[in-house]
Structures are given as C-alpha cells and as structure tokens.
Amino acid sequence: MRPGSGSAPIEGVARFESPAPIESSAPFEGVARFESSALFEAVLFDRDGTLIHDVPYNGDPDRVRPVAGAREALDRLRAAGLRIGVVTNQSGVARGRFTAEDLARVNARVEELLGPFDTWQVCPHAAPAPGEVGCRCRKPAPGLVRAAARELGTTPGRCVVVGDIGADMTAAGAAGAAGILVPTPVTRTEEVAAAPAVAGDLASAVDLILRRHRLTSAVRSAGTGRKRPRCVLVARPDSAGDVLVTGPAIRAVAAGADRVVMLCGPRGRAAAELLPGVDELIEWPLPWIDPQPEPIDRAMVDRMVDQLTQVGAEEAVLFTSFHQSALPLALVLRLAGVGRIAAISDDYPGSLLDVRHRVPLGIPEVERALSLAAAAGFPLPPDDEPVLRLRADCLTVDYVASQPGDGDGDGDGDGDGDGDDGVAEPGYVVVHPGSSVEARACPPELCERIVTALSAAGHRVVVTGGPGEGELATRVAGRHGVDLGGQTSLTGLAAIIARAGCLVVGNTGPAHLAAAVGTPVVSLFAPTVSYGQWGPYRVPAVRLGDAAAACRHTRATTCPVAGHPCLSTVEPDSVVEAVRLLGERSP
Numbered sequence: 001m002r003p004g005s006g007s008a009p010i011e012g013v014a015r016f017e018s019p020a021p022i023e024s025s026a027p028f029e030g031v032a033r034f035e036s037s038a039l040f041e042a043v044l045f046d047r048d049g050t051l052i053h054d055v056p057y058n059g060d061p062d063r064v065r066p067v068a069g070a071r072e073a074l075d076r077l078r079a080a081g082l083r084i085g086v087v088t089n090q091s092g093v094a095r096g097r098f099t100a101e102d103l104a105r106v107n108a109r110v111e112e113l114l115g116p117f118d119t120w121q122v123c124p125h126a127a128p129a130p131g132e133v134g135c136r137c138r139k140p141a142p143g144l145v146r147a148a149a150r151e152l153g154t155t156p157g158r159c160v161v162v163g164d165i166g167a168d169m170t171a172a173g174a175a176g177a178a179g180i181l182v183p184t185p186v187t188r189t190e191e192v193a194a195a196p197a198v199a200g201d202l203a204s205a206v207d208l209i210l211r212r213h214r215l216t217s218a219v220r221s222a223g224t225g226r227k228r229p230r231c232v233l234v235a236r237p238d239s240a241g242d243v244l245v246t247g248p249a250i251r252a253v254a255a256g257a258d259r260v261v262m263l264c265g266p267r268g269r270a271a272a273e274l275l276p277g278v279d280e281l282i283e284w285p286l287p288w289i290d291p292q293p294e295p296i297d298r299a300m301v302d303r304m305v306d307q308l309t310q311v312g313a314e315e316a317v318l319f320t321s322f323h324q325s326a327l328p329l330a331l332v333l334r335l336a337g338v339g340r341i342a343a344i345s346d347d348y349p350g351s352l353l354d355v356r357h358r359v360p361l362g363i364p365e366v367e368r369a370l371s372l373a374a375a376a377g378f379p380l381p382p383d384d385e386p387v388l389r390l391r392a393d394c395l396t397v398d399y400v401a402s403q404p405g406d407g408d409g410d411g412d413g414d415g416d417g418d419g420d421d422g423v424a425e426p427g428y429v430v431v432h433p434g435s436s437v438e439a440r441a442c443p444p445e446l447c448e449r450i451v452t453a454l455s456a457a458g459h460r461v462v463v464t465g466g467p468g469e470g471e472l473a474t475r476v477a478g479r480h481g482v483d484l485g486g487q488t489s490l491t492g493l494a495a496i497i498a499r500a501g502c503l504v505v506g507n508t509g510p511a512h513l514a515a516a517v518g519t520p521v522v523s524l525f526a527p528t529v530s531y532g533q534w535g536p537y538r539v540p541a542v543r544l545g546d547a548a549a550a551c552r553h554t555r556a557t558t559c560p561v562a563g564h565p566c567l568s569t570v571e572p573d574s575v576v577e578a579v580r581l582l583g584e585r586s587p
C-alpha cells in the first residue's frame, strides 16, 4: 500500500492477515507483456540500507537519503512493466522509537524521492526475545514477501527480493521468491557467501533481473516464422536432479512441437519418466557426460547413429551444464541426419550447431535451460509457469496407501498406537540423508541428531533413502523416525514428499523432486556448486550450512576439507527453526 493513500502503513500488516481483493492494477494497463510466460512480475525492495541510506530508527522524513542510482534503477523496472514494492522491518514502532504517523511520513518521503511503489509491506513488530517465537511478518520470516505478492495479484515465485542483509534473502527463499543481495559495508561476509545472487549496486541488480527476464523470453529471429516441427529430440543425459531442472525447458519445446523424444542417461531415466511433455525416451550412457565413462568405439557410435536416425527428428535441443560439452552429441546427431541443432556452447561449434547460444555464468539451471529453448524458438507459453512439474498421472498411483501398516493408525509398524503416524497422514517432515555425490551429503550422525531434534519439537519424521541407502536410513531414523529407506522408487519418493510438510535434504535429486511437487525444502547445501544455480527452484526453501567453507565452488565430488565443515557445523536446532519458518502458511 502507499503511505500517502490515507491509511497508516501498519495496516499493510493487518491486510496480510486477511486476504485482500486483487485490484485490477491500473498503472500497468497498456504495458507490452512478454509473449512467453514472464519470469518475474514484481521486484520487492528492502528499504533501509537498500533503497535509502540506513539511519537507525529514523522517524524524520528530512533524513531520508536515497542510495545512488536508486531512482533510475526503479524507473527501469517500471518501464519494463514490472511492478515494484517495499518489504521492510520497522521495529521502531513497537519499541516506541517513532510513531506510525512518523513512519507514514518517512515512507511518503521515500515515494516523493523514488516514485510510487505498487505495494508497501511493513512489519512494525519487535524482534522476538531469545527462545520466543516472533510474528510471521518480520524478516527473515516470509510473511511480508507473501503479502506483497498477494496484494500484487502474483505469486512469490514470480517475485525477486532485493536487500542488503541475510534476513532479506532468507525471507525471499522461505517465500519461494528469488533473491539478490546488494551488500553494504555492514553486510556480513557469510551473508554474501550464502546469497543466491549478489550485485554490486542497485543498477547491477536491475541489470541482472532484466537480463534473466530477457534470456528466458527472447525468441531468436531465426526461430520465428519457421515451420512447426513434427519431432524434436531433446537431450539431458545426466542425473535425476539435472533432468528435473530441465523440465520447464522441455515443456517449452513440447508446446512448440508435435512430438518430443528425450535422450537421457541411465542415472536420469527414472526422473525423465516423470517429466510432462516427453513422448518417448531413449537411454544412452554418453561417455563424454557419464562420471564413470565407458570407452568409445566405432561400433557403439554406429549403433547410436542408427537408433537416432530411426527417431527422425527434424530438430534437436541439447541441454547441458556449464561444464559439459554438447558438441560430441551434436556430431552424432548430424550423422543421424538431424537438420537443426541448438545448444549452449562457448567452444566454437563450426557447422555442428545451427543455434549456438551463450548464457552468462551463475543464472539458475532452470533459466539456463529455458533460455536455450527460447533461443531455439521454443519459449515457455504464457499459460505455463517456469516451475518444476511432474506428470499429472505419476502421483495417482497411491504408493503411500501400499505402505505396510500396523493397523493402529499410527503407521509406526508396532501396533501399539503410540508412535508417529508415518506417511498415512500428510504433514510429516521427511529427512533424506543420502546423496548421489559424497561431498554434498550431510554426515549421518548429524542427520540422526536432526531427526531427534525434529521429533522433540513435535514433528512426525519420515526418513527416506533410495536403493542402497537402506542401512543409512535405518541408522538415521533411529528410534524417532519412520524408516522408509531402501524401498522407495523415485515415483514413490515423489509421492511421499508430496504429502510432506517439509523436506530436509542436501543438494541432490529429491530436493528438485520437492520443488516439482511444491513441498518446502530445508536445504543442507554444500557450497561446492552455486546455490543460486542449483538450489531448489521457486519453492519455499531455507538454506543451511557454511556457504563460505573452503570447498566453495570447487565442484568436488569428495569433500576436499577435513571434517566436512560446510555441513557438519549445522545445528539441529537451526533445522527445527527453518522448518518452523517454512511451515507458517499465511491464511
């Protein structure tokens, strides 16, 4: 809400408690919309230290000083058709340092200097005393971000939060919004390390937002006006998580083609089977992608060319991670007669690619893939959303009902009715201790303590694990968790996670499974790769772990630091607190 609109800003909080009607927002009529599904619809700014210089407990409009370039940065967003808002903690009201009227005057001065905002969300409450539970709006809680999205008639997933401290980024993540940190001299180094994205100033933050916006929607002129292809081959020959984050881009291709054939690897097959838009799967362990590659011989390449020739695809879109090359597969597809091939390649592709796309480092993998699809002529259509999804039919098999029960309704298998309810009743917390990559796994003894702490806090805890992780799950479940380790297929795991209130997991496939079924994630994220690129996408999530640990951005698969400090230092109580932040659903 606007400070000058006649009611005091604190009512923004009251409005958060009861859903406000969505206004048809006049300021944006007539603004050209993107033809594809828009990546972002709104940008929400922290106030003090981000838009204006921080003057602690300022109730005086004359002391409002915008940071350099703020007006220009905001005007660029307005011109691009994005709505803008403010999300700000103002505990000075509760502490009696200034009045609600002072606050309204200060906010009115901010608008006078920086132009109108489409929503103001203010938390007037004080920080909770140690051990006490605070209000639901004070950042790092996600309440203000959710309220802003609701008032703007959008979702947190379509919002970006720009702020100067870790609490801004946590609030953004816990709401499911994107975050960009613009540090000031008071921002702590660990907050900078943990941020999903960092910009040097407001102008750079806006550059980043608009670039991501454009990357995912810009259709190359070469891609427009050509005939709709009958059959397109898409490739993502990697593990489950990689396949899941490529899902939105594959849906974009499917929207522009009659038939989509997907080439996957053995480690990604189960995930590929869950993706909407895929009509047929071909499985090949590609020796230039697979972590345990087979030697290459001519007979193998001949077999591959023959099989891919049979597919009869007119076009191909080859998805990769930034450290992989699409060119060997492009060569095989050329030999198989594919006429038009698109891929991201920094390496010179010669005649191997028809659409050579390039993407800056550091943007989320989902958007990297969407941007390639758009460059190839397949933007995500406006009626789809850039979120992870699973096939509608894959969760209809009621895996959960088939779980052995003890008939006492508590699902703990002992028949005495005094245990937890297992997976029969939704709302439990899933702890998934395993990881496909050792350096990203949480130490088992810590997972045990996390399960114990969650159980002590009153949560029903379910421990899952894939094939080969049964022993690990049994150990981690201990006496306080329901052990479902070693028995769950990927589909079964998806069904279990879909009914959970929250998933506690490292940077591994099930985190993306949770994003695809909309279950919030406590991400025990080893910083070997970038959180901004690989964190759970557009789902409420809280990041834990030491983001500044020495393994940062090494891409190590085995932890290079004694004691695995990035994850072994996580406090079980911080997991309980993260689950609490995520579990507070606004009305």
Ligand SMILES: [Zn+2]
Pocket: 123, 124, 125, 135, 136, 137, 138
């Ligand atoms: Zn509050």
